[in-house]
Amino acid sequence: MGGDLLAEEEPSPTDTPQSMTEVFYEHFPYYLALGMTEWQYWHGDCTLVKHYREAEKIRNRKKNSEFHLQGMYIYEALVCVSPLLHAFAKKGTKAHPYTDKPYPLDKVEAKKYEEEKRKKEKARAREVFDAMVAALAARGLKEESEGIDD
């Protein structure tokens, strides 16, 4: 038992363990790249590095979301112009309208977005209804006048 462990080769002189100083210098450029100052790294609160790493994770997540969002906009733009890209598209084919507002990023914004969309649809329905009423009224008046003429 443990034969594998015992059979390990003798460590060569170059395998000497790293000193803490060597480890600190090895990681120093990484933390500088994360925005830590030289003073913070060497003289400041030694646990600060954890927070810098956490901040970097948040930054990366944010960047990832931005790229994803950008991809969504590009995808939507392609969908909108896709009718024009059709090789046998009929003459006069128009592109679909591109979103007039940015995508909502949180629940409050999404709710507001939905509310505005509903209001717009309501207003459009009202316009159609009013137009229909006006058309019916006009037809009624015309028929009436024709009746009087008869």
Added chain:
Amino acid sequence: MAKQITLTHEGKTYVLEYTRKSIEQMERSGFRIEDITEKPITALPTLFAGAFLANERWTKRTVIDDIFDNIVNKTELIGKLAELYNEPLASMLEEPEEDEKNVGWEATF
């Protein structure tokens, strides 16, 4: 927030802490953490004195040695000092992401 040890000697309060710089200085002057077990008589006062480098740099060595000689609960203090000394390095180690393969452990002492 980094771990610290606070002690009062002759009316003056000292805040003991290790930074990466103070550890670098200690190692440059020949200190090795392994010496605590190999040469405890010389290594422990050096470890204690090193904790003054970060915030109490100008404290004389004679004063530090006097504090060390008169300190109570020395064994517990040494344990805490070792923990303190390890912190600048430990804070650089990343905890593994939560995974089924993660190995848990517990001590019986």
